[in-house]
Amino acid sequence: MSRAVLSLGSNLGDRLAHLRSAVTAFADELVAVSPVYETAAWGVTDQPDFLNAVVVVAADGVDGWGWLRRGQAAEDAAGRVRERRWGPRTLDVDVVTVDGVTSDHPELLLPHPGTAERATVLVPWLDVEPDAVVPGVGPARDLLAGLDTSGVRRRDDLELR
Numbered sequence: 001m002s003r004a005v006l007s008l009g010s011n012l013g014d015r016l017a018h019l020r021s022a023v024t025a026f027a028d029e030l031v032a033v034s035p036v037y038e039t040a041a042w043g044v045t046d047q048p049d050f051l052n053a054v055v056v057v058a059a060d061g062v063d064g065w066g067w068l069r070r071g072q073a074a075e076d077a078a079g080r081v082r083e084r085r086w087g088p089r090t091l092d093v094d095v096v097t098v099d100g101v102t103s104d105h106p107e108l109l110l111p112h113p114g115t116a117e118r119a120t121v122l123v124p125w126l127d128v129e130p131d132a133v134v135p136g137v138g139p140a141r142d143l144l145a146g147l148d149t150s151g152v153r154r155r156d157d158l159e160l161r
């Protein structure tokens with residue numbers, strides 16, 4: 001069984017609908033779905049706030065590339081136009097980790113190299129996996145302790161399923 005942690009993000013159009021479309025795309029593989037967070041944009045900061053969430057998925061016979069392709073298909077279905085790096089997007093699906101897999105291929109970096117610095121990933125991940133570890137880096141809880149979480153606000157009024 002291959003188990004993966006996926007980070008979902010949207011800051012264009014109907015953000016909640018875009019995150020829900022990703023959850024629906026992985027309906028048969030869902031292990032856990034985090035709460036939704038409203039988050040200030042990092043990287044390129046002059047863009048709208050994001051909604052972010054994390055899902056844990058598992059399936060037989062899907063490797064890291066398979067999870068990546070499945071995420072990209074969900075992005076395409078949400079009408080994502082690939083423009084500037086870190087720019088606004090209808091749906092972003094990042095493969096954060098795949099159990100037991102590391103990769104240094106530029107099109108599939110595992111664990112995702114941004115994970116340790118991104119409260120927008122670590123906060124929802126810890127909601128569903130309090131003992132989460134970024135392989136080769138450290139416990140998510142310890143990484144988060146060094147980060148500013150002021151721009152990460154839980155939206156209990158929004159549900160993904």
Ligand SMILES: Nc1ncnc2c1ncn2[C@@H]1O[C@H](COP(=O)(O)OP(=O)(O)OP(=O)(O)O)[C@@H](O)[C@H]1O
Nearest residue numbers: 085086092093094095096106107108109110112114
């Ligand atoms: N773990 C991964 N998950 C998703 N995409 C990855 C991963 N590792 C490498 N990539 C590659 O990153 C590219 C997509 O990048 P994208 O435009 O989503 O970047 P970004 O979301 O702007 O920035 P970041 O990757 O820092 O979050 C794709 O070509 C994809 O193959």
Ligand SMILES: Nc1nc2c(c(=O)[nH]1)N=C(CO)CN2
Nearest residue numbers: 009039040041042043050086
């Ligand atoms: N808050 C927030 N900011 C971002 C995000 C994101 O998911 N959340 N994704 C980006 C590109 O991957 C760029 N900036």
